[in-house]
Amino acid sequence: MEYKISDRLKNVQGSAIREIFDLLKKGDIISFAGGMPSTPTLPSKQIDEILQSLVSKHGVIECLQYESTQGKAALMEQLKKFLLEYKGINAETQEMIVLSGGQQGIEFMCKTFVNKGDVVLVENPTYLSTLQIIETYEGKAVGVDSNNEGLDLADLEKKITEHKAKFLYVVPTFCNPTGGTYSPENRQKIVEITAKHGVMILEDDPYSEIRFEGAAVPSVKCFDKTGNVVYLASFSKIIAPSLRIAVAVANPAVIGRFIIAKQSTDVCCASISQLVAAEFIKNGLSEHLKNIIPIYKEKRDKMIECIEKYFPKSFVYQVPQGGMFVWGYFNDNRDLLAIFKEVVDLGVAFLPGVHFYPAGGNKNTMRLNFSNATLEQIEKGIGILGGHLLQY
Numbered sequence: 001m002e003y004k005i006s007d008r009l010k011n012v013q014g015s016a017i018r019e020i021f022d023l024l025k026k027g028d029i030i031s032f033a034g035g036m037p038s039t040p041t042l043p044s045k046q047i048d049e050i051l052q053s054l055v056s057k058h059g060v061i062e063c064l065q066y067e068s069t070q071g072k073a074a075l076m077e078q079l080k081k082f083l084l085e086y087k088g089i090n091a092e093t094q095e096m097i098v099l100s101g102g103q104q105g106i107e108f109m110c111k112t113f114v115n116k117g118d119v120v121l122v123e124n125p126t127y128l129s130t131l132q133i134i135e136t137y138e139g140k141a142v143g144v145d146s147n148n149e150g151l152d153l154a155d156l157e158k159k160i161t162e163h164k165a166k167f168l169y170v171v172p173t174f175c176n177p178t179g180g181t182y183s184p185e186n187r188q189k190i191v192e193i194t195a196k197h198g199v200m201i202l203e204d205d206p207y208s209e210i211r212f213e214g215a216a217v218p219s220v221k222c223f224d225k226t227g228n229v230v231y232l233a234s235f236s237k238i239i240a241p242s243l244r245i246a247v248a249v250a251n252p253a254v255i256g257r258f259i260i261a262k263q264s265t266d267v268c269c270a271s272i273s274q275l276v277a278a279e280f281i282k283n284g285l286s287e288h289l290k291n292i293i294p295i296y297k298e299k300r301d302k303m304i305e306c307i308e309k310y311f312p313k314s315f316v317y318q319v320p321q322g323g324m325f326v327w328g329y330f331n332d333n334r335d336l337l338a339i340f341k342e343v344v345d346l347g348v349a350f351l352p353g354v355h356f357y358p359a360g361g362n363k364n365t366m367r368l369n370f371s372n373a374t375l376e377q378i379e380k381g382i383g384i385l386g387g388h389l390l391q392y
């Protein structure tokens with residue numbers, strides 16, 4: 001059988017990360033590749049307790065029937081409180097939709113707004129799945145330069161006009177992959193520049209609660225005066241990724257479109273997941289965050305200590321104030337893509353940075369995840385990786 005794949009999908013490559021996950025399942029590998037929360041920190045006992053009484057407490061219809069596409073009332077109520085307390089966002093029901101992970105928000109943004117050939121601006125480098133989604137909708141991702149403050153504003157304005165960009169996608173707090181955070185001034189300017197040109201922003205914010213030090217920064221959405229910012233918060237990193245629960249906050253006109261987009265994708269989020277998330281946000285989230293942040297900080301500190309101890313001095317990086325990643329580059333022009341398989345054979349995985357750039361290249365960059373490995377694995381794995389890098 002010759003399968004005639006659609007024009008839209010035939011050139012889309014599988015996600016580098018998912019393929020690497022498959023590779024990692026095969027052996028006993030210390031992985032700094034994924035972006036997974038640490039398994040022992042997942043709130044298994046609390047979720048177990050919630051699940052044991054879920055159906056008897058909420059009833060069969062609430063738990064096991066189809067649900068409204070926009071989301072369950074019980075979860076919406078908790079989400080409003082969460083958004084206000086943790087993100088400084090005051091959202092009305094008609095401005096929200098519950099999504100199957102933040103990833104679905106990125107997909108719906110493209111499904112709703114991107115026509116073939118449209119340009120989406122992204123930070124250079126950016127979250128690699130967003131590049132795959134843009135490609136799936138036959139759009140083109142164009143990178144905007146960044147600096148210590150956030151996006152390079154001159155480059156942003158130049159590229160908006162040059163490409164008549166459809167929207168700008170940003171991960172402004174503890175970015176995946178760079179770990180960087182935009183300053184409040186930079187956020188305000190980004191909102192002003194995009195609003196001036198009638199360009200929307202998709203703000204993706206799955207990491208901001210995982211802050212180890214420094215003052216919290218208001219979300220980009222907090223500066224939105226014209227309704228051009230679509231905001232995404234996810235519970236994958238701060239409760240559990242398997243719940244597949246996230247929320248989008250946007251102008252009701254955009255939410256209305258996302259509801260239509262969701263009807264044809266998966267009808268609604270799983271009721272059981274929504275109720276578990278609602279109960280956990282209400283009774284367990286703040287305590288859980290107090291427990292996990294010091295654990296992730298210790299891992300971040302260990303990774304930095306080991307990089308200093310084992311890596312060649314040509315590795316240039318910044319210590320992230322939160323999130324799950326250390327990002328850096330070698331100033332002696334190494335090709336990290338070329339050594340990736342060799343390092344996996346030694347029992348260690350990282351992510352070559354090339355995957356995060358819309359135009360490829362930048363083979364001297366790498367992303368290291370510190371949330372998933374144990375302290376012992378970080379010591380051992382960074383030691384092996386550093387030892388291998390020192391041979392070149």
Ligand SMILES: Cc1ncc(COP(=O)(O)O)c(C=O)c1O
Nearest residue numbers: 035101102103127171176234236
């Ligand atoms: C920046 C960013 N956006 C979205 C996602 C997807 O997360 P979710 O599990 O909420 O779909 C991730 C996951 O790693 C991410 O890093």
